[in-house]
Amino acid sequence: MYLNNHSYYSLRYGTISEVELLAMAKEQGCERFALTDINNTSACLNFIRRAPEFGITPVVGIDFRNSAKQLYVCLAKNNEGFLELNSFLSKHLHDGSDFPDVAPSFAHGIVIYPYERLLELDKYYFGEQEYIGVGIRDINKLRFSKLSKYREKLVFLHTISFRNKRDFNTHRLLRAIDTNMLLSKLPKSQQGNLDDKMVPLTTIEQVFAEHPHILNNTGQVLGSCGIHFDFSKERQNQNLKTVFGNSSEDCETLINLCEAALPKRYEVVGETIRKRLHKELSLIRKQGFVSFFLINWKIVEYAKSQGYYHVGRGSGANSIVAYLLGITDVDPIELDLYFERFMNLYRSSPPDFDIDFSTWDREDVTRFIFEEFGNQGQAALLGAYVTFKHSGAVRELGKVFGLPKHEIDRLSDGRFNPNALDDIAKLVLRYASYLRGRPNYLSIHAAGILISDSPIHYFSATHLPPKGFPTVQFDMHTAEDVGLYKFDILGQRGLGKIKDALAIVEQNYPNVTLPDIHNAKPLFKDPNINAMIERAECIGCFYVESPAMRMLLKKLGVNNYLALVAASSIIRPGVAKSGMMREYILRHKNAGRRKQAHPVMWDIMPDTYGVMVYQEDVIKVAHYFAGLDLGEADVLRRGMSGKYRSREEFQAVKAKFISNCRERGETDEVIFEVWRQIESFAGYAFAKGHSASYAVESYQSMFLKCYYPMEYMVATINNGGGFYRVETYIHEARKHGARIHPPCINRSAIETIIKGKDIFLGFQHLQGLEKRTMIAIVEVRVNGKFHSLEDFIERVPLGIEQLDILIRIDTFKCLGKEKRSLLWQAHYAYNNMTVHREQQPLFKVQHRHFTLPKFTVTDLENAFDQMELLKFTLCDPFLLLEKPPTNKLLSMNLASHLDKEVMIYGYLVTAKNTSTHKGDAMYFGTFLDQAGEWIDTVHFPPVAKSYPFRGKGIYRITGKVVSEFGFLSIEVAKQERMAYIPDPRYNSRMDSLPMTS
Template structure:
């Protein structure tokens, strides 16, 4: 009896989940039940998947609406009907067109027009698949309408959107949020009606007791519809099946590519290499994953043809086939990568390939994928749901209730006394709890692209977000459920650094012949690179530059590739928080400690001393320790994170894990400790191949930094830096012998440049300088360098505000005049010439040159100008202190003060905010001492609360010097940010002649 049912994927309208709808339908004794969300098909596949559990035969359709006005409700008679509805909806979403008053002639779908809509239309004829929907409130009008004559066309059309008054209130708030209106101003036309709820079937039959034919028509219409997708474990892989002419041709091509790759990758092709290759090829063919590899190969081939750099990661990095196809640069033979993590007979999904490109290249690669594989509508970006979070929901609800901003801020931040809240504030918090976790809008998965055998509209409608590529309306979990497996194409700044560094090296050192950066094996054995890793001198290098990684590298004493691979996974939150990072370090440094390992775990993971470090360790432990088959073990691994953990499949495997271990004689203390370790880290740890891929990229960037540090730092700066601010990379460049210059109008470009050992900052670093101003300067300079301020102002018309920025940063220093004189000139000339920065002057206007007094610019003034315009200074920040440091202690002295209290001055670089097991806040600080060396601090909760960080600057730190695994840090007892000297630009004194006094300060660069 229910043809028009909305879940909360009728975004900002519905209030009930698709599962709750099924529960309601079961309670009301339904055999058939449709889901018809408004202009959305997000919930359809999961609705179809779950319906049999409730003894419901699912039907799916769409409630087509222009804004909140209902046009017609359509039901798919079968899968073909679902396809045509999705296609129709997508066309209108992509082009942002309104839906026509009459539906197109669908061939496999049923169309139901609302009775009220037809009363106002002139429609008098109906196709075989078209019906008239009569609501409960329409019955009395029906008897007086000519529409009552269409006895075979009349069906019950009663919307189901709410369960109770709370749902209806929530709906009204959602509509107010969606329309950006105050709730009190929300018109009824934007709302549903309180009676749009699921009445018992008996009530509906009673309401239509004089129209039994309508009830029969409705039953008949429902029985015309059915839809099927396979969600079982043996479901068909729905990805594109062939890349070349046929499945056989694809496999022949894959074998051919592997044979071509063998001599490129291996100097000696051993029997173990051959056996591994044959094993993989056999299973890839058996699992019908050949096209998956070939598609990834074609993507890489295109990228290489464009000279795009890439890194292949994920579980696919465990594959020798991927290595030979150059999808990854990780040798699974060298690392003894676990084959079953890559693929096994129980695994329904293909291996993960996370392929990184530089952020600049990624969009073009995505465009290629859509052109190469999506001509028949077979490609789409993967969707993702953005759900309401408590803070955001509070802000949205506060606005629609009309609360002032300060009240909303107070509620959102949780800074209020519950006993002093007024009624409206309590309502905001109440409904924020209801909204929490519900879908708000559809976004785009960070990387996922679907390439299907069937047109993508067979599975979902698509919308067209700003990226300009069709995007499905469901997420990765639903995609996998139905047999669609994503291709992950990601953007990463680290690859941009490598690509740009190589280009800069070739320009700065044209005589140099660089090695093939994709062949990282020689880098693994380079003693200079490995000594650099051991010293943790990795600033700017991918994944190994953060304070936490620097600490780990030193604690472990990393000096080789294999240990760096382990470090890349150990640093992940789960391994660190579970205590396994510390245990690994202990066993790594102390062979005696290794004897404490559980004998079964030692046998399973000898390379990590019996400690779980990688994702595949979950599979190994589950399979060999708990006796689960590989399919169950993989369910366990997948279930350790996200939505999948709550599924019944995961719970069943967890129970079996515990039961099997007990049957094997393991004691509960050991079982639950092993389970705790698995549960604490599996969702955050990397697959070993994934860690190895990270380590390969780390070595690639470390090679460039080791031998070409200045060029690499320039590339790092031009790619947005990394973990740190730009000034840290300039500091690193200076340590390596660079001379840093502020931007110059005759030398600098938009990005930073290098010539020999001199680095010129790019115009892009100037706060407030507009991109169009930068472009004007570069374009004008094509016709020759500037020789005076007049020449510049004539050729580059800028506003005085833009000119002021360039003068104050000293960009005109090549003219031989100090910037105060130039500022006087510029302001005088701009005040006497009508200046329009978009219009060049037709005639050169001669302005009288006045003889200005001799001005003096101090280094202190320059430093403050740089702080304002660059957000950092190229001068030593310590000389900005109001009072000189009372302690000259340096990092290099700390070893002599172990376990003693010291006072040291540090320039704050970064702070990590974390929580203790009790929920208290604590911090890890990173500073530079007065000579530019690292200081690492630990701020336990009492000190963190009493002496909080107060932003950038120099701190006087009092604390105890401690050592863990030979890594020195300071446990802070007290800290205070030291005041800077007053800004001299706003505190100038003048002599009797009216000229500013010289203060005589001189700054040295931070060495």
């Protein structure tokens, strides 16, 4: 009987989850029940999936509204009708237009007009699929209306949006948030009705006792609607089925591509390679994933044709087919990658391919995908839900209640005394707790693209975010449930660095022939690169430059590719959290320690000393240690993170894991310790092939850092850096012999450039300098360098504030004049200028020339200008201390002070905050000493509380030198940020000086 029912995916309107609606329907004894969210189909697929659990046949549709004004409710009679409704909704969501007053004629969709709405429209003609919706409030009016004669068109239409008064209050708050209004100002037209609750069927029957035909019509309408999607484990893959027209041609193409690539990838194609390839191709064909591999191949081939660099990773990197197709550069034979991690007969989903491109190239690759595979409406970005978090909900509610900002801040940050709160503040906190976790608005998955065999609107409506590509209204879990598997296309700065560095090297060394960086195997054997890794001199290099990774490389003594593959996964938070990172290091360094490994675990994972390091280790342990089949093992792996963990199949597999181990004679102590390790790290660990892909990119970047460090640092700076700030990479370039110059008016570009050993910082680093100013300088300079300040002023239209920035950072130094004279000259010129600066003068303006006294600008003044305009200084920061360091202890001397207390000066680079297992805050600090070398510090909770970090600058650190696995750090007992000298630009009196002509 219920035709119009809203879940909380009627965003910022509804208050009930789709599953709660099903439970309510079951309680009323419904056999069929409709979900009709407002201008949204996010919940439909999950509603259809879950409905059988409640003994309900699902019906889906859409409540079409302009703002909050209801126009008509539409129901899909079948899957084709759902496609029609989604297409209609999507058209208007894409172009932002209002829905028409009268719905189109749907071939497979039912349209129900609310009674009051029909009176407004004065509509008295109804097509075959059109109906008149009569509510409880309308029944007494009906007998006096012309509409009463359309007996066969009358149906019961009642909206369900709430369960109770609290839901209604929540709804009103959501409407105020959505309309950006104070709750007290929210008009009735923007709200639902308190009566929009589930009315018992017995009450409905009583109200319509004199109009049984209305309820009969309603039942017939519901009975004519149905929809089916396959959510079973045996469901078909819904991705695009063929790339070259038919399955046979696809299979033949895949085989031919692999055969052609074998001699390019392997010097000797032995039996092991042949067997692995045959096994993979057979299973890929049997599982129906041929097109999945070919689509990824086409994406990568397009990227290569455009000169774009990529990295293929994910579980698909365990595949020799992916290696031969060039999707990845990881050799699964060399690494003995576990085939069953990415594909097995029990796994219904295809392997994961995360394909990284540089941020700049990614947009064009996405465009290619939509043009190549989406011309029939078969491609869309994957959606994601942004849910209400406590802090955000408090801020939104605080605004609609009209609280002042300082009160909202206090409530949001939790800085309040609960006993001192007034009633409004208590309401804000109470309703914030109701909103927490509910969907707030639709967003975009970070990387996922869907390419379906059917039009994408067969599954969902789409909206059009700023990226400009259609985006489905459901998330990745729902997509997988229905058999749609995403293609992950990501942006990554590291690839931009590699691509740009190679181009810069070719410019700076035109006679050098660079190796093919995609062939990484020779790099793995390069002794210079491996020695650099062992010393952890990897600043700027992908994934290996952070303090934590630098520490791990030294502790493990990593000096080869395979060891780096392991390190790339060990560093992940899950392995560290489980305590197994430390255990791995202990077993790596001490053969005697390896005897503590469980025999079965040792047999499963001998390469990692019986320690779970990679994602596939979960599958191995579940399969060999607990006796689960490969499908159950994969359910266990997937269930270790996110939404999937609460699913019934995961809980069933967990129970079987425990019972199987008990049957095999394992003690509960061992079982639950193994389970603890699985649970704590599986959702955060990498697949081995994924780690190997990262290690390949690390080697590519380390090759450039090793042999062309200055050029590589320039590329790093131009691509937004990495883990550290720009000044750290400038420091690193200087350590390798670079001469660093501030931006130069005649040599610099928008980005940083290098000529020989001279690095000229780009205009983009100047705080406050507008993009249009940078572009104007570079474009005008094409016609010739600037010869004087007057020449610059005449040729480049800009305001005095912009010119002031350029002069103070010394961009005009190449003209041979110090900047104080130039400032006098610039301000005089602008004070006497009558031409509007946004237009070029028609005639050359003659300037009077003055003789100025000789000014002196100190290096300290330059340093403070640089700190203001670049946010860092190009000089040694230790020269800026008010009181020079009282000692010269350096990082290189710490080994001779092991277990002793020292005092050392360090320039803060970064500080990582973390917490102990008790939740107390602590820090790991990274500093540069007076010689520019690294100091690593540990700040345990008492010290972290008593001596907190107070921003950038130089700290005097007192603490004990400790060593763990050969890695030296200081356990800090006390630290103090040292004062800089007073800013000399404002510290001395600068009288105005007379000018003489």
